[in-house]
Amino acid sequence: MRAYLEICKKSFQERMAYRGELLIRFVGIFMSFYLLYMFWKALYANSTDVQGISFHSMITYTIMSAIMGGIINIFGILNVYLAYWMSSRVRTGEIVMDMMKPTDFQLYLFSHSFGRLLFNVIVSVPIFILAIFIFKIYLPDSLGVLALFAVSLSMSYLLTFLIDFMVSLVSFWTTQNQGVGGFTRLIIALLSGSFIPLWFFPDWARNVLSYFPFASIYHVPLSIYIGKIKSIEGLYAISLQIIWIGVLFAGSRLLWLKSRRKLMTHGG
C-alpha cells in the first residue's frame, strides 16, 4: 500500500513540474467555454425550452462537461500519453522491468493515474469558480445531488481509466497503438454525450448506445448535476455505471493475463 501511495505522490509532483503548461490549458479551456456558450445561445435564440431543458441548464451541462473532461482525461485528450508510454516500453523491452516489480502492474498504473487525477482536480477548482461568475453556470439543487454527482464522477474516472488501460495493452500485439488510443477517445467523445447530450439523439441511436458504456462516462454524471436525472433514477444510473466498471475490470484483467502470456511466449 505504501508503495502505491508513493507512486501516486511521485506522479502528482511530476505534474507540478509542468505548471508552465497551465497557461495554455487555461486559454484553451476558456476559448472553448466561450465557443460553447455562443453556440448554444444561437441555438436557443428562438426557443426557451427544448426537450425540457432551458438554456441555463444546457450551458451548465456543456461547461461542466468540458471541466469534467479536464479532470478525467488523465492521459491527455487523445490518450496518447499512456498508449505511447506502453508501446515504447513494449518496443524497447523495458516492460519486463515493470512486470518484475513486486507490485500489481494495473494497480501501479492506477496509482500513477490517481496522482495525476488529484492534480487535475486542484487545477479545475479555479476554472470552475471562474465559470460560475463568467458563464453563470449553477450549483446542484442540494447537497444530496452534489454527493450523487461526486460518486458518479468517480465512476466515470474509473471507467475512463479501465478503457485507457485496455487500449494501451493493444501494443503487445501491434507495437504501435497511438492510432487506436486516439480512435477510442474520439468514439467516446462523439457518443458519450460529452458535446451533445444523448436526449437530443434519435431514439434508434439511443437504443443502440444503451448497449455500450459510453453514456456512463459523461451523460450520467452531467444529467445528475443539472437535475435531469433525479434521486432514484440517479441511483439506478450509478448502479449501471458500477456494473460497467465490473465488466470492464474483468475484461482488463483477462486481457492483461493474455498480454503477459503473449510476452512470455516471445521469451521476453
Added chain:
Amino acid sequence: MFYIKLFFTFFKLNLKAQMEYRINFIMSIFHILILQLGNLGLIWVVLDSFQALREWTFGEIAFLVGLRLLSHGLFTLFLPEIYWGLSNYIVRGEFDRFLLKPVNPLFLLITNGIILSGITDFSSGIVILWIATKSLGLNWTFINLLILLVVVFSGLLIELSAYLATSSVAFWVTNLQTLNFITFQFHEQYILYPVSIYGKPIQYFLTFIIPFAFINFYPSAYFLNKPSNLLFHPYFAYLTPIVALISFGVAYFIWKRGILAYQSTGS
C-alpha cells in the same frame, strides 16, 4: 520555374519518407473520416431539435465545414511545416541551414515536410460539400466551380499567412506555444460555425486581424445567397482573394523582419 521543379522534387522525397509509416496513415484515414463526419452528425442531431443556428440550417453549416476542409486539407498535405515547425527549427539551431542555401528560406521551410492525411481532410471536405449540395439543392455552374477553386486556394493562402505571421514571432521569443495555440483554436473550432454567432469583438478579430472568416464564412455568403445584413458589408463576400494576398504580404513582411532580427543577434 526553378521553384516549381524544386517543389515537386521535395514533394516526392517527402512522400517516400511518409510511406514508411503506412499503418499510421491508414489509421489516420479512419480517424479523420469519423472525426469529420461524426462532428457533422452531431450538428445534424442538434439541428433536428433546434431547426437552425441563428439563420443557418444544417446544409449551410455543412457547407462552411466542407469549404474549410478543402483548403485545410491542401495546407496539411503540402505545407504543414509552418504549423509548429519554425520555433522547433530555431531552438534546435537547424534554421541556419535554410539561410545557407541559394533558395528562399521560406520556401525551404514550408516544403520541408508533408502530412499525407491531408488527402483525407480534403476528401472528407468534398464529401461534406456534396452533402451540403444535396441538402440545399445547390446548382454548381461552371463559373461557381471556378470561383470555388479560387476561394479554396485563397483559403490555403490565408491559413498559411496566419501561421507564418504567428510562427515568425519565434524569431524574437522562442516560447510561443500559447500564441500558436490561440490561432489554432480559432481555425480549428471557431470557424466551423458561422462567425455571426459570436460577439462583435471576435467577429472583428476574425475579419480584420486573423481573417479566418474569409476562408469559409464570407465566401459562403456568396455561394448560398445569404442576406447581406449578416456581413459588415455585402462586398465582403467577394473579397477573399484580395484578403488572402494582403495577409500574405503582411505575414511575409513580419517574416522578413524576423529573419533580419535573427541574423543580427549573430546566433
